[in-house]
Amino acid sequence: METITLKKISEVLGLSISTISRALKNHPDISENTKRRVHELADALDYEPNINAINLRAKKNRVFGLIVPSISGFFYDSFISAIEEECRANAYSLMILQSSNDAAIEINSLHICRQNRVCGLFACLTTETKSLVAFDKFNEADIPLVFFDKVPEETKYNKICIADEKAAKQAAELLQKNNKKHILAIFGNENLSITRTRFKAFQKVISTEKDVTIYNEYCNDSDIAKKITKKHFAKKETPAAIFCMSDDILIGVMKCLNELKISIPSEVAVIALSDGFLPKIYTPEITYIETSGYKLGKLSFTKMLSCINGNTDTEELFITTPLVKGGSL
Amino acid sequence: METITLKKISEVLGLSISTISRALKNHPDISENTKRRVHELADALDYEPNINAINLRAKKNRVFGLIVPSISGFFYDSFISAIEEECRANAYSLMILQSSNDAAIEINSLHICRQNRVCGLFACLTTETKSLVAFDKFNEADIPLVFFDKVPEETKYNKICIADEKAAKQAAELLQKNNKKHILAIFGNENLSITRTRFKAFQKVISTEKDVTIYNEYCNDSDIAKKITKKHFAKKETPAAIFCMSDDILIGVMKCLNELKISIPSEVAVIALSDGFLPKIYTPEITYIETSGYKLGKLSFTKMLSCINGNTDTEELFITTPLVKGGSL
DNA sequence: AATAGCTTTGCAAACGTTTGCACAAATGTT
DNA sequence: AACATTTGTGCAAACGTTTGCAAAGCTATT
Incomplete structure (x- = not known):
C-alpha cells in the first residue's frame, strides 16, 4: 500500500498541502469545516506524519x-x-x-x-x-x-x-555497629574507579577499629567470588561477616554458603550493595544498601x-x- | 558549532554538492584528486551524514x-x-x-x-x-x-x-520417568496462549498415567506462586514434585520451600522452564528446560x-x- | 580540422514537512 | 460606494541528501 502524505490528502480534498498541514495541527487560520474534513480523511487513510521529514525540516x-x-x-x-x-x-x-x-x-x-x-x-x-x-x-x-x-x-x-562512597561507608558502619570483628570484604574489578571508591570508603571506616580482622579480596565474576569464599571458610577461624560489593559477588558468596550449609545470620552475616532484586530471592533475605539502576x-x-x-x-x-x-x- | 553538511564542504572546496556527495561515496566518475581533497576536508570537519535527509530521500x-x-x-x-x-x-x-x-x-x-x-x-x-x-x-x-x-x-x-509444547512435554515426561505421583503444576497468566499451550502439553503427558494426582494452579507473579506453594504444603499430603512454568513462578516456589526448610530433592523435586540464570543460583541448582531469550x-x-x-x-x-x-x- | 569518445563536474528535481508571506473573498465601517 | 479589516487559503522556500541527465573540457581518431 502506498504511504499517505499530506500531498495525497491535499489532492483528494482539492486543497493545498499547507492547508492540510495547518488543519491537522488545528491552526486557527483554518476554518472549522475544512479542519473537520481534513481530520476525517486523515483518520480514514491512517495518515502518519513522516518523522524524517519533520526532523529534517525542523533541524x-x-x-x-x-x-x-x-x-x-x-x-x-x-x-x-x-x-x-x-x-x-x-x-x-x-x-x-x-x-x-x-x-x-x-x-x-x-x-x-x-x-x-x-x-x-x-x-x-x-x-x-x-x-x-x-x-x-x-x-x-x-x-x-x-x-x-x-x-x-x-x-x-x-x-x-551511585553514591559509592556513602554506600560503602554505610555498609561498613553497619558491620561495625553489629560488632563484627572478622570480616571478609569482596570487591569487583580493581581497575574500575567505582571499585576503588568503594574500597577506600569501606577501609576508612573499618580501620578506625583496632580489633577488627579484615580480609580484602578482588574478583571479576561470581565463580571467583565463590572460590574466595570457600577458601576463607576452609580456615580455622571463619569470617563473621561478608561484604559483597555487587550482585555478581553476592551470587558467588551465597552459592558457597548454601553449599557448605552455613546458616545466615547465625554463623555468618552477609551484607551487599545491590539493585535489590537478588537479595529478595534468598532466604533469609539479604540486607543490602540499595544501588538502584x-x-x-x-x-x-x-x-x-x-x-x-x-x-x-x-x-x-x-x-x-x-x-x-x-x-x- | 554549526553542523557540517555537504553544502558547507562544497562551498569551502568550490565544488558542487553533487560532486561532494559522489566523492564521499567513491563514485568512479570523480577524479582521485578531488576524492582525496573531499575526504580530507570531511574528516577534518567531522562530517557526519544526516540520516534524516538520507532516509527521506531514499524513502x-x-x-x-x-x-x-x-x-x-x-x-x-x-x-x-x-x-x-x-x-x-x-x-x-x-x-x-x-x-x-x-x-x-x-x-x-x-x-x-x-x-x-x-x-x-x-x-x-x-x-x-x-x-x-x-x-x-x-x-x-x-x-x-x-x-x-x-x-x-x-x-x-x-x-x-519457544517450543512451548515440546518443552512442557519434556518436563512432564521427566517427572513421569522419575516416578513422581503427586504433582503441583503452577502456570502463568491464563489468558496467554503460551500458558494454554504449556498447560495442554503438560496435561496430555501426565494424564496418561492413572495413579498420578495433579494440582494445577495459575498465577501472575512470584508472590502468588509462593502463597500457592504454601497452601499445598499445609495439606496432609504434600507434593512430591513442583513444575514451574516460568522464572517468576520458580522464585515464589523457592522462597516458600526455603522458608519452610523443605529440602530439595529429598522432600520435593522441582523442575522449571527457564532462561537459565536463576536455576543456577539456587542450591541445589534447579533442573530446567531452557527457554532462551x-x-x-x-x-x-x-x-x-x-x-x-x-x-x-x-x-x-x-x-x-x-x-x-x-x-x- | 572536424568529429567522436572519454573524463569530470554541475544542474535540478525529488523525498515530506513547516511557515512567512501574499492574496482573494467576505465582512464591516464610514 | 468606497475603503478597511478579517477570514481562509495557496505559493514557494527550506531542511540535507541522492541521482539522471546535460555539459564542459579533454584526448584520440580520422
Whole structure:
C-alpha cells in the first residue's frame, strides 16, 4: 500500500498541502469545516506524519542515544527501563547501543548517534575507554551528554552516579555497629574507579577499629567470588561477616554458603550493595544498601531534560542509597 | 558549532554538492584528486551524514522497532541484547518501546513505530491485547512484522516461539520417568496462549498415567506462586514434585520451600522452564528446560532479515529447548 | 580540422514537512 | 460606494541528501 502524505490528502480534498498541514495541527487560520474534513480523511487513510521529514525540516530530533556496556543484567536493564518510561512520557524516542565493553564499538556507537542527530546522549563508559575526544564532539556540537554509573573523572562532564562512597561507608558502619570483628570484604574489578571508591570508603571506616580482622579480596565474576569464599571458610577461624560489593559477588558468596550449609545470620552475616532484586530471592533475605539502576535512570533523565532546557552547568549528582534490612545481619 | 553538511564542504572546496556527495561515496566518475581533497576536508570537519535527509530521500529507514512488555527481567533483556547485536552487525538501528503490558501503550508504540517509518517490527503481545488491527496496518504497508514469545494465534503472522509444547512435554515426561505421583503444576497468566499451550502439553503427558494426582494452579507473579506453594504444603499430603512454568513462578516456589526448610530433592523435586540464570543460583541448582531469550532473539532477527529480503511466506519457528540437569530432581 | 569518445563536474528535481508571506473573498465601517 | 479589516487559503522556500541527465573540457581518431 502506498504511504499517505499530506500531498495525497491535499489532492483528494482539492486543497493545498499547507492547508492540510495547518488543519491537522488545528491552526486557527483554518476554518472549522475544512479542519473537520481534513481530520476525517486523515483518520480514514491512517495518515502518519513522516518523522524524517519533520526532523529534517525542523533541524532537530526527539531521539536520545543510550550507550551501555550490556543490556542484560540486573542493573542496566532497570536503568534502560526508567529511561524508556521517561522518554515515552515526554514524547522522545530512544536508541539503544551496546558497547560490550569494547572501546572500538563505543566509538562506532558514537558515530551512529551523531548520524542520527540524537538530541542528547546517555553514556556509560567501557572499562577500556582511554580517550574521551569522541565524546567531546557532542559538547562541541551542543548535544547534551550525561554520563552515568561508569563516568569519567574530569569535572567538565555531567555525571550521575551511585553514591559509592556513602554506600560503602554505610555498609561498613553497619558491620561495625553489629560488632563484627572478622570480616571478609569482596570487591569487583580493581581497575574500575567505582571499585576503588568503594574500597577506600569501606577501609576508612573499618580501620578506625583496632580489633577488627579484615580480609580484602578482588574478583571479576561470581565463580571467583565463590572460590574466595570457600577458601576463607576452609580456615580455622571463619569470617563473621561478608561484604559483597555487587550482585555478581553476592551470587558467588551465597552459592558457597548454601553449599557448605552455613546458616545466615547465625554463623555468618552477609551484607551487599545491590539493585535489590537478588537479595529478595534468598532466604533469609539479604540486607543490602540499595544501588538502584531505576533511580539512576530517573535522575539521569531529569538532568538531561534540564540540559535540553538550556541549563549549561555541568554537575555530578548522586542517588540515595537506602539501607534495606533483610535477615542476613 | 554549526553542523557540517555537504553544502558547507562544497562551498569551502568550490565544488558542487553533487560532486561532494559522489566523492564521499567513491563514485568512479570523480577524479582521485578531488576524492582525496573531499575526504580530507570531511574528516577534518567531522562530517557526519544526516540520516534524516538520507532516509527521506531514499524513502526507507534502517531502523527496527521492538515492542516488549518490559525491558528488565531475565528473558526480554537477553532477547533485546541479541537483537541489538545483530542490528549492529547488519548496520541497523534499534528503537525500543515498552508496552508495560498495557494495550493502550502498545497502540501508542505502534504509532511511534509507524511515524518513525521503521523498516521492520519485532513485537511481543501484552496480556491485554484484544485486537490486532493496529498490527495489521504493518502488513498492509508491507512492513515486516515478527511476533515473538507472546504471539497471536492466527497463522497469518510470523511467530518465533519457544517450543512451548515440546518443552512442557519434556518436563512432564521427566517427572513421569522419575516416578513422581503427586504433582503441583503452577502456570502463568491464563489468558496467554503460551500458558494454554504449556498447560495442554503438560496435561496430555501426565494424564496418561492413572495413579498420578495433579494440582494445577495459575498465577501472575512470584508472590502468588509462593502463597500457592504454601497452601499445598499445609495439606496432609504434600507434593512430591513442583513444575514451574516460568522464572517468576520458580522464585515464589523457592522462597516458600526455603522458608519452610523443605529440602530439595529429598522432600520435593522441582523442575522449571527457564532462561537459565536463576536455576543456577539456587542450591541445589534447579533442573530446567531452557527457554532462551537470547536464542529467540537471534532466530527472530534471522527471520526478519529473510522478510526484508523479500521472503513473503509467514511461518512459525521454534527454538530448541534443551534439558539442563541440576540437582533438584 | 572536424568529429567522436572519454573524463569530470554541475544542474535540478525529488523525498515530506513547516511557515512567512501574499492574496482573494467576505465582512464591516464610514 | 468606497475603503478597511478579517477570514481562509495557496505559493514557494527550506531542511540535507541522492541521482539522471546535460555539459564542459579533454584526448584520440580520422
